[in-house]
Amino acid sequence: MTIQAFSYLAPPIVFGVHSAEKIGEHIARLGASHVLLISDRGLEKAGLVDQLTSWIQKSGFSVTRYTDIEPEPSINNVRACVSFARSAGCDLVVGMGGGSAMDCAKVVAALLGNDGDIMDYLGMNKVPRKGVPTILLPTTAGTGSEIGRGALFHVPERNAKEAVFSAYMLTDLALIDPALGLSAPSSVTAASGLDALCHAIESYTGRAANPLSMPFAELGIQWIYRHLASAVENGSDLTAREGMSLGALYASIALANANTHAVHALAYPLQGYNRIVHGKANGVLLPYILKAISAAAPQRFVQIAGWLGLDTASFSAADAGVAVADAITRLSAQIGIPTKMSALGVARDQLELFTREASQINRLLDNSPLVLASDQIYQIYLEAL
Ligand SMILES: [Fe+2]
Structure with missing residues (x-):
């Protein structure tokens, strides 16, 4: 079989x-x-x-x-x-x-x-x-x-x-x-939309990805990336709202069947200690984690890069994770999500505590294509600071 x-x-x-x-x-x-x-x-x-x-x-x-x-x-x-x-x-x-x-x-x-x-x-x-x-x-x-x-x-x-x-x-x-x-504030649309993008990307790249979750994750990535900026910039754009609702639905089905991994795990301490909302905490970490784990699943990142409309002929498979991460950083900046944790009030002296706490969330970390050791988690937090 x-x-x-x-x-x-x-x-x-x-x-x-x-x-x-x-x-x-x-x-x-x-x-x-x-x-x-x-x-x-x-x-x-x-x-x-x-x-x-x-x-x-x-x-x-x-x-x-x-x-x-x-x-x-x-x-x-x-x-x-x-x-x-x-x-x-x-x-x-x-x-x-x-x-x-x-x-x-x-x-x-x-x-x-x-x-x-x-x-x-x-x-x-x-x-x-x-x-x-x-x-x-x-x-x-x-x-x-x-x-x-x-x-x-x-x-x-x-x-x-x-x-x-x-x-x-x-x-x-x-x-x-x-x-x-239609009445959701732009900041809520941005944070929840990035959360949905995390669901799609994490479920697609995680070890639990399976033949039925992966097509939903693919559609989620495509629809969310296409419509998120428009939905944030003009909240009354019903086409963008429909596109985001459908994209988030695809991502949610993928999430329910293949789960998230490192992004959601590392975001937990930001929510618990600094009360940063879920979507923002995930969104700020997403590019840094993708760069750190992409070498463990390069072909999946090549596919994601293609769905984002990036020219996959212009970089090697080894660089696909960086290309995807950079595209997401540009999207975050466009929709007003901070691209550094310090902009959300996180201080350097919190990082050891965050690392200890995140390292214990094995139900998510075990689904990462690259199992992250504590020193790698600390390094990700440091780069994201
Ligand atoms: Fe989430």
């Missing part, structure tokens, strides 16, 4: 401009009557929470809303939401927002069907049974939360981001309406 064995996981997906307006049809199909809508204050101010509420109510369902979700939420934030949800008596959870709101929605839905505290379920497959159904609506093209079975939270006691992973948290519907992203 020459074809690598693989498994594949993705939830039901509905994609299209204005598809969110028909959310009531999906709630009816799932047999629910009382919806808990989880979102955040920013989307409430932008009017999206009212808009979605009215679409749900028009279909005859009642809605209870919870919008106190913080960016990069802590487990305490989730606990408050779970406590609210348990007293509200809802039979379906709708999560609308970026990764924070959708991750909370997945865990809250799981805890509506299971007793105990979120701390009981941190880790792999510790959720014993499915909770209530969920519908997830991303308003940023990037996190991939609507496709995956994981949810990530800040644990203050350990100053770390930790995940609940369970097949029971795969959503009952990823409802992807690119029009919901």
Whole structure:
């Protein structure tokens, strides 16, 4: 047998401009009557929470809303939401927002069907049974939360981001309406778009890449690279928003089936200690890590360079990683993402601590095409400083 064995996981997906307006049809199909809508204050101010509420109510369902979700939420934030949800008596959870709101929605839905505290379920497959159904609506093209079975939270006691992973948290519907992203601020579009690009590139270059994840990663890289700058520069450009939503969807499917590796691992300490948002932390590190690991998978970087429109005849395979990294650095500068960690407040005396912490994230580092030793990780941080 020459074809690598693989498994594949993705939830039901509905994609299209204005598809969110028909959310009531999906709630009816799932047999629910009382919806808990989880979102955040920013989307409430932008009017999206009212808009979605009215679409749900028009279909005859009642809605209870919870919008106190913080960016990069802590487990305490989730606990408050779970406590609210348990007293509200809802039979379906709708999560609308970026990764924070959708991750909370997945865990809250799981805890509506299971007793105990979120701390009981941190880790792999510790959720014993499915909770209530969920519908997830991303308003940023990037996190991939609507496709995956994981949810990530800040644990203050350990100053770390930790995940609940369970097949029971795969959503009952990823409802992807690119029009919901029209009001996203350019900084959010830039950071979440670079996160999506990391998902596509890491899943394509990682050891877990497989025959079904790789075509999705390829399409993700192409669509995101083509549309990200336009979506940042003109947020009301619906073609760019659609392109980013589709690119991020491709990347999210690749992510859910082949995972990320070194970029996400090294970005964790930046998020935990300096509270740098996920997409920015990944984006600032991406070019430096690609340069460091590309020698372990040169042909994959030649292919990526071609998808970015680079002239692959003008450099050797050994230099493809540098060419890809330089193209991404130019894109980051164009969309306002810092290309050095010091611009995000990281200090040199933090790098040893960051190196110690990142070195322990084996579930991601083991997926890197080049397994990075501690001194290599320190060197990457130093170059990115
Ligand atoms: Fe990510």
